[in-house]
Amino acid sequence: MAAVIAILPIFGLIVLGYVLGWRRWLSHDSIGGLSWLTFRVFLPCVLLTGIARAPLGEALSPLLLVVYFVPALALFAGFNVWTHWRSGLPSAEGLAASYSNNVLIGIPMISALFGPQGLVYLFALLALHSLVMFSTQSLYAALGHGRDKRPGVLSLLKTLANPLVVGLLIGALINLADIELPAPLWQLLDWLARAGLPCALIVVGVGLTRYRLRSSLRIWRICLGKLVLMPLLVLALGLAIPGLNPLALQVLVLAAANPIGVNVLAFAAPGKEQHTVGASIFLSTLLAAGTLPLWMLMMG
Known part of the structure; x- marks a missing residue:
């Protein structure tokens, strides 16, 4: 019950x-302005204030990254071998x-469940998340077809060198x-950070209106791989390798169980693949409302 209560406000927003x-109660300009503020001001303040105060220590351990990225890259390779072969x-x-x-x-989920103690592990993961996965996708695309059909180096650098x-x-x-910031500056950053999470979740909801809910075996396979297989692999590897903090493992499993990130759409080929990826993002977000509480209960 506690898991459901923790996740209800997230999906409610x-x-x-x-x-x-x-319903188009927000104009196009309003949506654009809210998205700009969220990604360029509010969320960077969430990350800045969170990691600035976090006890980094164990969060910087390579073991944390191994437990998450080995399953992620294995799943990445497995799906691409299958689709490329076909x-x-x-x-x-x-x-x-x-x-x-x-x-x-x-961020809102881990913050609600574990507070600052859990966020430090998520922040350590976020520091390399896009870099590792987007670079791997770009390399794979470069080996697979011509330069005109893959995200260029400049596009990748723009994606990575963002306010987050x-x-x-x-x-x-x-x-x-160990830099000491003036108290008024901390207060300002904290106020901006408090607006970040609710605004970000509203932006996610608005963004989902751009996608259509489609159903196919291909889409279901992607969603099940993301919501079930990936967290299962992270959990298995985390239990198999000794030395990882139990709280860190909980954070990694729940991070792996999150729905598909919207940035993936930028790497999908125009046409059928964009429709498939967009529908997968939509469906995985809907399904996560049910699967995330199950993973929370499993992780205690």
């Missing part, structure tokens, strides 16, 4: 955002099955260098 977008072309399906929405859904990464880096610098 997503539903609110969907209704606002579906179509002869690289796709974004492997990325969809292995890339979690760990900012928009992960900047917020993480500034927060880490403040923490590691």
Whole structure:
């Protein structure tokens, strides 16, 4: 019951955002302005204040990254070998099955369940999440077809060098260098950070109105791989390798169980694959409302 109560406000705000977008109660300019503020101001402040105050210590352990990224890359490879064998072309399906929405859904969920003690592990993961997965996808695309059909190096760098990464880096610098910020500045950053999570979830809901709910074996396979197989692999590896903090393992499993991140759509080929990935994002977000509480209960 506690797991359901923890996740209800998260998906309640997503539903609110969907209704606002579906009914067009928010104008196009309003949605654009809210999204800009959320991703360039509010969420960077969430990451900055969180990691600046977090006890980094064990969170910087390579074991944390091994337990998460080995299963993620294995799933990425498995899906892409299958789809490439059938179509002869690289796709974004492997990325969809292995890339979690760990900012928009992960941060509010981990914050509600574990507080700052859990967020430090998620922040350590976020520092490399996009870098590892997007770089792997770009390399795979480069080996699979011509330069005109893959995200370029400049596009990748723009994706990685974003305000979220900047917020993480500034927060880490403040923490590691033990920099004392003036109290009024901390207050300002805290106020901005408090607006980040609810606004981010509303933006997710509004964004889902761009996708259509489709159903096919392909889409269900991607969603099951993301919501069931990936957290299961992370849990199995975390239990098999000794030395990982139990709280860290809980955070990693729940991060792996998050729905597909919306940024995957940027790597999908126009046409049928974009429709498939978009529908997978939509369906995985809906299904996560039921699967995430189950993973929470399983992890205690």
